Amino acid sequence: MRRILNTALIGGGLALLAGGGAALASGGGSSGGSSGPAPSASAPRYDPSVEYAKAVAALRSNQFKAAASAAEHVTDAAPTNPDAWRLLGAAKAGDRDWRGSRKAYERASKLTPDDAEAHAGLGVALANLKDPKAKAEIEWLSARAQACGAGCPEADRLRSLTAAVADAVSAVAAGAPKPSAKLEGSMLFGGAGKGDAAYVQAVSLINEKHYDEALASLSVAAATFGPLPDILTYQGFSWRKKGDYDRAETYYRQALAIDPKHIGALEYYGELKVVRGDVPGAKLMLARLDKLCAYGCADAEELRRWIDVGHDPGKD
Known part of the structure; x- marks a missing residue:
């Protein structure tokens, strides 16, 4: 992965x-x-x-x-x-x-x-x-x-x-x-220092696939800093990994409403669309990524790979 x-x-x-x-x-x-x-x-x-x-x-x-x-x-x-x-x-x-x-x-x-x-x-x-x-x-x-x-x-x-x-x-x-x-x-959860710490902890927990604990930490960061696209994207990613696709989509949509050029949200939303069988929708996300990444980027290439195989390539 x-x-x-x-x-x-x-x-x-x-x-x-x-x-x-x-x-x-x-x-x-x-x-x-x-x-x-x-x-x-x-x-x-x-x-x-x-x-x-x-x-x-x-x-x-x-x-x-x-x-x-x-x-x-x-x-x-x-x-x-x-x-x-x-x-x-x-x-x-x-x-x-x-x-x-x-x-x-x-x-x-x-x-x-x-x-x-x-x-x-x-x-x-x-x-x-x-x-x-x-x-x-x-x-x-x-x-x-x-x-x-x-x-x-x-x-x-x-x-x-x-x-x-x-x-x-x-x-x-x-x-x-x-x-x-x-x-x-x-x-207010104790201010910026606690919010930063919660964010760092969430990143580590997601990489360890502890999604429930990651979501708890992300909630602290979100309550401290508000609707930051990075945090929203990670919340969407965690819910997707937990299998709650509807909730994941709400977070991706929030992130992209705030920053339509957020590369992480575009990639992960595109991956969600692949998982849900919406390949045309995933291709729209890829087109937006290709436009943003004029010289290519790993995020676009990863989503392209998902679209090519029609599912999560990590499950092959």
């Missing part, structure tokens, strides 16, 4: 994004270049990774309106990214816009039904709206914690999230609603 991922991205590239500056990552076959994709009708108006970093920075500074504005730029550019909706939910909660927070967390929960932070954020918003459905979120979190068990790595986090929602319900009942600082803090 040829190389899967490239760890050259790490060493400050992602950290620049977390600090609010633009940086192009090279992992997964990014097309490189400093200007990004040319503007077009289909391209997002904002760079979602940069806007995500702005929202995180504003949220940490308690500038909730600015955080919400930047987060909305992310949801506009990447409407199927659950981390963006969670970030918007936290910003709206900080601004005490509970209806806006509820809407954002509802969207995040629909995109990732098993996301405990999204359920907790939704519960806090519902509590502050005096909606009795907040109790259903407490029950969901409690059941998740019980199923997890005392020795589960998520046990402390689930208990904390359950308590945050319960506290909000109690506070509102007593006439003293509180902001959701606990949820905002848990969502």
